[in-house]
Amino acid sequence: MYHDPALAQAVADPRPVSAVSAGAGLAGLIGVVGWCALARAFGMDGPYAALLNLVACGLPMILWSLAVDKVHRRSSTGIDWALARSWRETLDVSLVKLAGLFATFAAIALIYATGRFYWDGNFAFAMWCFTRAAPVVLVLSVPYVLWLDRYLIEPKDGTWHLGAWLCGQPGVEPEAIFAHLRSWAVKGFFLAFMLAIVPPGFGDFVRRDMAGLWSDPVALTNWLVTFMFTLDVAFASVGYILTFRPLDSHIRSANPFAAAWAAALICYPPFILMQDGGPLDYHPGTSDWTHWFAGQPWLLWLIGATLVALTAIYAGATVAFGPRFSNLTNRGIITHGPYAWSRHPAYLSKNLFWWLSTIPVLTLGSWVDATRATLLLGAVSGIYWWRAKTEERHLALDPNYRTYSEWMERRGLVPRFLRWMRGS
Incomplete structure (x- = not known):
């Protein structure tokens, strides 16, 4: 009988199980594709x-997670449905927890109200969403906490510790409060940004005229890239919203390292360094691939297809998270999809996209402009390398990630390719 050593090694060294199934992401993907097609057919681009695109993304993932994956039964939720305590037994804990939760909401609202940039441009839409959702969230949070605390194995979480500190109760653990605040800082900062960019990308995709699209490599590339980013933004926004224990999508931990926060925040407004006119803006003196390869149809098709493939990997990395996407957090280790090839497929594909689409060594100005653009884009890529390393440092606190990382080093496509490039 023929023996395949590679197959035998793969069977003996299986990829670690992912914290979320591919089915959840696929369900959300079908929802987004279906809604986008319907929106294009009826011209719904507002x-x-x-926002309904987010519903079309999130609702199928919730249904799949509960009905098929049955994530609510996992021990990692911290829930034991057999407990079913009387609400009187947990009422004191729940009231203290609600005090901590409402204080957190108030702090986030104060930050939003103080930051003027939150009320300008695209961020104004995020604030519109929050001001209308706030009363609903406040009301529903009361029965949600009262209900869930009856089944939590340990209901005294970081929210409770914050409430206990505010109420002057004993038994407060400062680190639990800091962990709680870090988690809500992630959600408050990034959800506002994601909601701010939901309408523009969705509208651009829905409104795009398809006349002559399939014969124009540049127009087709831009349209498909816009769709990929529409997918990415939808899944990311839903991920920040659906942080619930019954979905096993809660935040296990937020990154405790200051370097990780610095590396992430400088990639997003208002701290972003890569924006037009920013210190790491590498665009002055450059053009893009459509300029350098104009008049070369086969090169335009080739480069366009590569850019679409890179964006698909980037979006696929977000889709792989299902309802768990989030920066600076551990919400369960993902090992399928693009994460079966690389620890950081999104960062890798994004940076390759920038290098290929800009080609900074080519310039409209002088060799000084080309050198400057190349060095600045190199600095941008360096920041994403920094982000990757600080994320690994945080996730390595989880034994599941260490197992995945060790497997990736042995079996991952990108690490093996890099070893081959080094001749090792």
């Missing part, structure tokens, strides 16, 4: 249609 902000309400963009």
Whole structure:
């Protein structure tokens, strides 16, 4: 009988199980594709249609997670449905927890109200969403906490510790409060940004005229890239919203390292360094691939297809998270999809996209402009390398990630390719 050593090694060294199934992401993907097709057919390109795209993404993932994956039964939720305590037994804990939760909401609202940039441009839409959702969230949070605390194995979480500190109760653990605040800082900062960019990308995709699209490599590339980013933004936004223990999508931990926060925040407004006119803006003196390869149809098709493939990997990395996407957190280790090839497929594909689409060594100006653009884009890529390393440092606190990382080093496509390039 023929023996395949590679197959035998793969069977003996299986990839670690992912914290979320591919089915959840696929369900959300079908929902987004279906809604986008419907929106294009009926010309629904406004902000309400963009918000419904989030519903079309999130609802199928919730249904799949509960009905098929049955994530609510996992021990990692911290829930024991057999407990079913009387609400009177947990009422004191729940009230203290609600005090901590409402204080957190108030702090986030104060930050939003103080930051002027939150009320300008695209961020104004995020604030519109929050001001209308706030009363609903406040009301529903009361029965949600009262209900869930009856089944939690340890209901005294970081929210409770914050409430206990505010109420002057004993038994407060400062680190639990800091962990709680870090988690809500992630959600408050990034959800506002994601909601701010939901309508523009969705509207651009829905409104795009398809006349002559399939014969124009540049127009087709831009349209498909816009769709990929629409997918990415939808899944990311839903991920920040659906942080619930019954979905096993809660935040296990937020990154405790200051370097990780610095590396991430400088990639997003208002701290972003890569924006037009920013210190790491590498665009002055450059053009893009459509300029350098104009008049070369086969090169335009080739480069366009490569850029679409890179964006698909980037979006696929977000889709792989299902309802768990989030920066600076551990919400369960993902090992399928693009994460079966690389620890950081999104960062890798994003940076390759920038290098290929810009080609900074080519310039409209002088060799000084080309050198400057190349060095600045190199610095941008360096920041994403820094982000990757600080994320690994945080996730390595989880034994599941250490197992995955060790497997990736042995079996991952990208690490093996890099070893081959080094001749090792």
